[in-house]
Amino acid sequence: MRGALAVALSLVGIEIPAELELRPGPEAVRDGTSDLLPDGTLVAHWSDGEAEEAFVLDVQLRKDPSKPTNWVVYVSITRRRLRCPTSLVVVTPFEGVESWAAGPIEIGRGHSLVPIVIGPSSIPHDVSLERAREIPMLATLAVVAHGRGPHAEQVGRVAIDTIRAMVAGEDQEAGYHADVVYAFLDEDVRRTLEEEMNVRVEGPPYSSYLRQLEAQGHMKGLAEGRMAGREEGLAEGREEGLAEGLAEGRMEGRAQMLLALAARRGLRMTARQRSRVRSCADEALLMRWFDRTITATSATEIFSRSQ
Incomplete structure (x- = not known):
């Protein structure tokens, strides 16, 4: 989210100085009686830890008359809590909601x-x-904003080509980008591009690109093992580290996709629920939650059968 925010802000003329580090801020805003939940908070810090500026993020998929009042509360309480300038950033893929x-x-x-x-x-x-x-x-943001409109084929082609280059370069973020493209690109356009470009973008969180990354990582580990055949201990360490890193990356990516899908469907999670998703180490359970997120009518339904 940090990289996405910095890129998105640059599109509206706001640059985050390189010497500042973006870190997650408080997930909940307490107004005295209850927790209000924006979709995230990012804080720009100096190296000494001092907060320079905060951004309260909210993804908005429809016009909601109650939101402006909540937004004022989000900003004012976050400003008081962090004691630094605070701005509200609303992200939406819809023109009507944008205006x-x-x-x-x-x-x-x-x-x-x-x-x-x-x-x-x-x-x-x-x-x-x-x-x-x-x-x-x-490229990924372009698909989010334009992936279902008249420019869908154009943005889809660039995004898929970009992801293909990321896979070739063993970029561990390729799977995340592929899953976002799958979620936001018009299905007919996606199928046309898949056929034309001889690729396949499958559904989150099992995008074909993510599987390709895993396969490439496995092959790299085997190659390293062969080259260091006489150094069995080192080879074993490489393989274990590679396997552990891939497993952690898969779980983190799947948790991010679950939270993104919930936000897109308007399912508001509590801070505790979000923390539960992010810390889940049970792959099967995380996938059950993801499947429920597709059809759930509230965040509670996602977890109700697994408390």
Whole structure:
């Protein structure tokens, strides 16, 4: 999310200085009686730990009259808690929601909150392949914003080519990008591109690209083992480390996709539920939760049969 936010903010003219580090901020905003849950908070810190600026993130898929009031609370309480300038960032793939969320939100005589809105109008559809390979998140965001509109084939082609280059370069983020493309790219367009480009983008969190990465990692481990055939202890250590790293990467990616799917479907999780997903080490259980997220009508349903 940190990389995605930095890229997305740059599209609306906001640059995060390289010397600042983006770290996760508080997940819940307590207003005295209950926890309000934005979709995330990121805080830009200096090397000494001092907070320079905070961004409260909220993914919005529809016009919700109750949200502007909550947004004001999100920002004001986060500002008080972190004691640094705080901005609201609303992300949406829909043009109608984008214009609605732009505000300003009137607070009172001369006071208002103006959200930073990142949507189709601020995310370009004409990202070049060269630029996308430099910053893969640009291609992925283009699919999120334009993957179901008239530019779907254009953004899909660039994104798939970019992911293919990431796989070739053994970039461990390739599987995540492939799963996002699968989720947001028009199905007919995706199938056409798969056939034309001789690739297959399968559903999250088992994208074919992620499996390719795993296979490549396994083959790399075997090659290293052969080259160090006389050094059995070292070879064993490499294989164990590789297997452990791939397993951790798979679990983290699947947890991220579950949370992203829940947000896209408007299922609001509590901070405890989000923490439970992120810390889950049971692959089968995580997949059951993911399957339930597809059809659940509330976040509680995702976990109700596995408490």
